[in-house]
Amino acid sequence: MIEILSSAALSTVQDQGRDGYLRYGVGTSGAMDRIALTVANLLLGNSSDAAAIEIPIFPFRVRFLEDTAFALTGADCLATLDERSILPWWTVQAKKGQVLRLGSPAVGARCYLALAGGVDTPMVLGSRSTQLRGEFGGFQGRNLRKGDVIGAIGPHAAQAKLSDAGMPEFGVEPPNFFLTSPSPVPPGDAEATVVRVLPAGEYDCYEAASLEAFWREDWKVTPDSDRYGYRLAGPTLNSRSAIEKRSHGIVPGVIQVPHRGQPIIQLRDAQPSGGYPKIGTVIEADLWRIGQTRIGSRLRFVKTSYEDALSALAENERYLDKVANLVALYRSSLLTT
């Protein structure tokens, strides 16, 4: 069990998401950076559907109310456990009473705090993710607040055995060093997050100059960006004629263009339908990069193909498979010595 010590604005319990209910009007929710969440669970030996706490606002503090192994992934928040500094993408055992502090991130935007066994919130429609719009799932269907006490499912048998043997402290290399970052043409701001985009339904309805600008320019992430969507600022995108669409199904990653010509990337908490024209879709394999892009920073779009989008997803899987195998080998080697 842990107690939230800071007014933890916008921190939520998330797992891999509530897939399969878009047709009933229920959005997916789930972690903005699924790779970070997956690795946090791997480090602890948790099951892949375990939930963790997604933290987008810092500083953030929690107190451990019992001895608990935990893992931190995602943004590097220069964490400390009492006085001791904790490296990013790392797992370690906390003792009862210790306080974990997360500072403003040096790298990334969202930090994931996973607990041994996973955060214990009820499964609703097959997921522990917080559905903010519907006010269900996660911790009472809402953002976490100061004073909330969050339970962990606790270690299963193999984890408990390792914990008795002295929980190992170790980490993994973050995915940035394994996955190839797409390169924009022309090369832009080196600090910009680059994501691959598939042209979507109404792509061909835009003026040639707008399409050229879409790929060429940096897009600023405005303060009006959150788990629902990122509103971007940049050159105005003009369609060749007015586009009128009926409301239709959309998925996380869809880039809509409202009438004022400034795009919105719909994300994990987006409504499952919308009527704005769609110029493109950020590929699933790159959504984690958006989850780690801060307000005020810049985004670049690189055109890709359906085949390349699938191979990017396969590359993510290769990284996660490698990490899963290495962590399993390492954890089992500690049990046999």
Added chain:
Amino acid sequence: MEINEIRQIVSWLDEVDIYSIELTRAGTILRVKMSNEAGPFAHRSACANHDLPEAQAVASDGAVTVTAASVGVFLRVHPYRASPLVSEGDAVQKGDIVGLLRVAQLLLPVYAPQGGLIASVMVADGAAVGFGTPLMALKRSISNDSETGGQRNGN
């Protein structure tokens, strides 16, 4: 473990550029260190025992050498960070993380075996190391006794 098995392992190690290995089986630990000196099987020590390896060698003046507990790539700097975990002259407490060993995508901590000052860092950031490779020299500081150094998990 049969002597023929050990011979086979040594001949394999002879063919590749591995400085030392440690194999653990139920009840047995085999540690093989290859000499860099010329000549087949010159000054090679292979010992099988039932003790866990010492993580450091203690010199007469109380200085200790921090050695690699695994084959890997020695990192002084975490991949996300700009500055090294420790530099020469830094005071450390027992159990502080002074470096990392990268084994494929895993990052394993290198701990300070006692409190003291980092006297020297003996291996470059990013260098491949074998089991037992000396990484750093630690000397005892006057004000910081190893027995009363900080606990691994803070306090």
